[in-house]
Amino acid sequence: MPAAAARKPRVSEKTKERRQELRTALLSAAERAIAADGLSGLKARDLAAAVGCATGAIYNVFPDLDSLILEVNARTLAVFQAHLAGQSAANDGKRLTKQDATEQLVDLGLRYLDFATGNLMRWRALFDHRMPAGHAVPSWYTDLQRPLFGLVERAIRTLQPALSEKESMLLSRSLFSAVHGMVGLGLEEKLGTLPVATLKTQLAILIRAFAAGIAQRRG
């Protein structure tokens, strides 16, 4: 729409550069704040103070705090996924046995736990953050999350080759979510945090039971 474009004030190269620097500084400050105190303590005023800008200046580079949080979470997702991929990446291209597939799922569960305990606040922020009512999650963010379930999918299809693509995708999301719930409630202070060694054993038991059940399943 050229009319709208014409109404837009021209932004000089210098200003663009300064804005980019401010964006980067705000993202890093928000990441540090979330890692230290969690999502609930995140305040625009504190971020502005941390990078030395006026509070209002944040909104020159992010439409709102939620957009800033989504970008911090996108960075966390990338690290999370790289952490989870370890064993699965090593097995890429190899022909998996059902036994391999089961062990790969257990390995994924333990890596999930490992990431959550090592990055508790950042990991929680991934799931605690919700868009304000009426605001949809942008599709670029939704797309970033998909590969998380994908890591589980190959192992599940190895266990039960009769599954359709849709079924194995759904089961992957389910197993991922089950592991998520076990790690989340296992580390939850309110329920009495489980020792990490106990949580590891429990994850392995549930994942192996699930894998055995899926491998047996008919139709």
Add this chain to the structure above:
Amino acid sequence: MPAAAARKPRVSEKTKERRQELRTALLSAAERAIAADGLSGLKARDLAAAVGCATGAIYNVFPDLDSLILEVNARTLAVFQAHLAGQSAANDGKRLTKQDATEQLVDLGLRYLDFATGNLMRWRALFDHRMPAGHAVPSWYTDLQRPLFGLVERAIRTLQPALSEKESMLLSRSLFSAVHGMVGLGLEEKLGTLPVATLKTQLAILIRAFAAGIAQRRG
């Protein structure tokens, strides 16, 4: 300690009664606010306005907002637990077969989903609320949560009688947490909400696979 008691100012019966009324009114207002807008929208100022008291008056009857939220959550827990208990209560005293136990676990999972979809914001508040740093969850609240896992326990011991009490308790917490994760991420807008019918099928598959795996387990 009589010395401490003597130092306490006398509170008249009339004042006690008014405080009790204010407590009740604030709890109901907070429950409504959480049910409508979730935990993150809860503000002392709005609650005071809803019941017609000064904001400061809240702190005559609750030490802080977290204590008020814990009491609202305690009410939710009671309703949640009654909702979950349905089939398990009907089976109380009956001798369960492994098949019965599996179906009871599936029923519990579906009831879990049913409660969460019917009371989304109140259910989320149970798990989203965290005590401020350095404040422990009071033991009366911790005690209220224990029976939730207990509902699963009998079925798990029926499936695998060789389990010790501690093992079956841990497995119950794990299965409860797995179902929690599936429901939580299944209803999460950010991941693309799953249709309830799909989520039901997935819960049944995962729980049956888990039950079959546990029943087979040696040692």
